[in-house]
C-alpha cells in the first residue's frame with residue numbers, strides 16, 4: 001500500500017527516508033533561490049523536480065522526465081525531521097493547518113523540517 005514506506009517502490013535504494021507530498025515552512029534559502037522567502041508555507045509533491053536535461057525535458061515534457069526528483073524515492077522524504085527539496089519542485093501552500101514544519105533552502109535546494117505533519 002505504501003511502497004516508499006514498505007521499501008517496495010520500483011528502483012528504491014535503501015536506506016531511504018520515505019515520505020512524499022510534504023508540507024513545511026521555508027527556514028532558510030540558498031544563494032541561488034530567489035523565488036521563495038523564509039517563512040513561506042510550501043509543499044513538495046510526488047514530482048519534486050526534473051533534471052532539465054533528458055530528451056523529454058528538452059522537449060518541454062518535464063512531467064515525464066526520465067530522471068525525476070521524487071521525495072522519499074530519489075532522495076530522503078518527509079518522514080525525516082529535515083528534508084532537502086529542490087526549490088523548483090516546491091509550491092506555495094496555505095491550505096494545511098498546523099504550521100509545524102520548516103523548510104530550508106541551500107543553493108537551489110531546500111530542507112523540509114517535519115515535526116507534526118506526518
Ligand SMILES: [Zn+2]
Nearest residue numbers: 054057065066
Ligand atoms: Zn528530464
